[in-house]
Amino acid sequence: MPIHINLLAEAQIAEDLRRRDPVKRAIFIGALLVVLSLVVSSSFQLGVVYAKNDLSQYNQEIDGLTNAFQDVQDSQKQISEARDRLAALQQLSNARFLQGNFLNALQQLNLDGVELARFRVDQNYFSVPAVANKSSNGHLVLGHSATSTEKIVISLDVRDVSANPGEQVNKFKQAMAGQPYFKDLLSKTNGVQLTSPPSPETGPNGRPCVLFTLECDLPEQTR
Numbered sequence: 001m002p003i004h005i006n007l008l009a010e011a012q013i014a015e016d017l018r019r020r021d022p023v024k025r026a027i028f029i030g031a032l033l034v035v036l037s038l039v040v041s042s043s044f045q046l047g048v049v050y051a052k053n054d055l056s057q058y059n060q061e062i063d064g065l066t067n068a069f070q071d072v073q074d075s076q077k078q079i080s081e082a083r084d085r086l087a088a089l090q091q092l093s094n095a096r097f098l099q100g101n102f103l104n105a106l107q108q109l110n111l112d113g114v115e116l117a118r119f120r121v122d123q124n125y126f127s128v129p130a131v132a133n134k135s136s137n138g139h140l141v142l143g144h145s146a147t148s149t150e151k152i153v154i155s156l157d158v159r160d161v162s163a164n165p166g167e168q169v170n171k172f173k174q175a176m177a178g179q180p181y182f183k184d185l186l187s188k189t190n191g192v193q194l195t196s197p198p199s200p201e202t203g204p205n206g207r208p209c210v211l212f213t214l215e216c217d218l219p220e221q222t223r
Contacts, residue, residue, distance in 0.1 A: 088223065097123070097152055097218065105181035106156075113162025114172050117211065120155040148223050154216040155195070161203050165210040169198050173214060187217045 099121060106116070131143035160168045176182055177192045186192060198212040 097121070101181070102154070102185070105179060106176075109172065109175050109179060111168055111172050111175060113160060114168050115159045115161055116156060117159050118155075118157035120157075122153045122155070124151045125149065126151070150221040150223070152218040154218070156214045156216070158212055158214060159203060160198070160210040160212065161207060165200065165208055166198055169194070169210065169212050176214070176216075182216070185218060187219050190217060192216055 103119070126149045128144075128147045128149070130146040133143045134141050158172060160166055160172075162168050173192055173194060177186075182191065193215045195213045195215045198210040200208060200210050203209040
């Protein structure tokens with residue numbers, strides 16, 4: 001049987017060992033990992049870019065919706081304020097003092113020898129600004145909304161030109177206080193007052209008369 005001798009066996013073994021060198025294998029694996037890391041990092045960077053673009057679009061949409069919501073809130077606030085003003089004007093219109101009605105009721109008293117010399121209406125309004133709720137020593141102190149108080153005082157300068165000047169003063173005052181319109185309109189206490197003693201004088205026709213002043217007080221209205 002022939003014997004085969006491989007003279008290159010030693011060289012082949014050395015080449016095989018060279019190919020199987022762990023350092024080279026580690027370098028190859030490391031390079032492969034670096035490449036994979038770069039690929040993954042690039043994909044992450046690309047994903048971040050896309051995410052930033054999406055975020056920018058979402059933020060723009062949110063800003064648009066926020067502005068639209070704010071516009072709606074502002075419009076609702078304006079509508080609410082307009083409704084409050086309209087309701088206040090309606091309330092004021094329903095409760096306002098009408099001078100024509102007052103004079104019409106006054107002429108229905110029909111006392112002989114009594115003449116109206118002057119009619120004056122003083123209407124004053126006192127405003128109180130709104131106060132917000134606040135905290136004091138750990139306790140809530142409630143505020144209040146703005147209010148306006150109306151104060152109306154009517155002055156009547158009246159002449160008693162009857163045959164006996166002066167005797168109609170109290171009669172006119174009592175008749176006015178007892179008339180249904182004035183009972184509903186004026187204050188329940190001292191609604192009609194004689195502000196000063198009657199003063200004798202000479203009337204426009206040269207006849208003696210008595211001039212007196214009545215003050216009519218209306219209840220204060222706070223709105």
